Amino acid sequence: MSDEQQLVARAAQGDVDAFSKLYEENFDRVYRYLYVRLGNEAESEDLTQEVFAKVLEVIGSFQWRDVPFASWLFRIAHNKMIDHIRREKRVERVDSDETVLSLDDPDPADVAEHNLQIERVRHNIGKLSPAQREVIWLRFGAGLTTTEVANALGKSTGTVKALQYNGIVALRKLMELI
């Protein structure tokens, strides 16, 4: 049994240290994944909490079957987000009026410029095909490995690599147009 498997097994049995470790390791990247997709701080915060509440509810039923924990976690995050978007019945937003940046220097002009850059990246990622977008979000936003992305999306690693490569090629072209 790997370290991660042991950690998940302990968390499922109510071990607070194990659950805290899984939570701390994944909290930021789940939030980042949701924020990059939604572009709204309040919604991303609510959904991040919902994701971990769901994890806590169902972690006892998590079975390995060669699926890494991160893949399982991001499936939950993905499903929560889809539910949310359907609930809101809206087109995904590409602009944001919220600030969630970790900047050492909180100069408002720098923050605004930085926000703008992030929104440009988000905006351009939003123009990719749905499959390319999902791979780029999970790989670059959440920092998942190719195998974890493949398991989360139910695709082969070869497909994920191709989507990733073609997504970045398309993104480069889009960014050159600016």
Added chain:
Amino acid sequence: MSERIEDLFDRCVDHLVSGDDMSACVADASDLAEMLSPLLLTSELVARQLKTVEPSPRFRLAARTRMRSLFFARLARKESGTSFLSLWWQRRWANAMATAMVVCLAGLGVLAASFNALPSGFFYPVKVTTEEMRLALTTSDYERAQLRLEYAERRLTEMTSMADKGDTEMAVLLAGEVTRLVVQLATSTVFNLSDAGGGQVVVLPDSPAATLAPIAVLSADRAEALALLESVLQSAPEGLRPDVERLMNELSREFDTTISYLETKTAS
């Protein structure tokens, strides 16, 4: 060729995602390096931009507090076998209904009647929603701080009442609410505490048995909230000091009473 470049590019992204130098990944594939170079630059830009997105310290701390409450509420609920999340979701629906009720029933005396409602009561969602609406309608940070002090006191009273009724799960959730309100208070601009969001997650004494866990988390919540309130008191405006001191006294007393109820329950 096509497959090879995708594999190679993927290895480079691995380096990038884990924060390593990407140049090493193309060192043994000089024929492809030129083709990959612009794509690696784009990848680097995307990764760098997205990495700067982080949850705010305020949210991080509030979420930890809430998660901790849910975790221990789940342990407390295990014995009774009911899903602890039902409370979470029930409250979401209840809030929506309560908002409608607040609008419809304002003026009929229901809001006043809800003042003493407990979490198990029918009008409790009205009480909580009224509080949230008051907070939302208050524009002054100072007045918001006053409201949060008031609401924290209410949660303390409710926590003790629920513990007295034997509802350990709700007592733990309410303790988490108290801590959440105190965290929000400490991060208010009124007190100017820049490091209020830097606390550690769950710090608890060793208590692996599920029956002891609620007491452990209540003790941790008590210590955390009191430590934050100490800092708040030191930088509080003169007008808020009596309220902060009163909350500190109430907090110590109500937590002690609640813990003693739970100890009695555990012993029996």
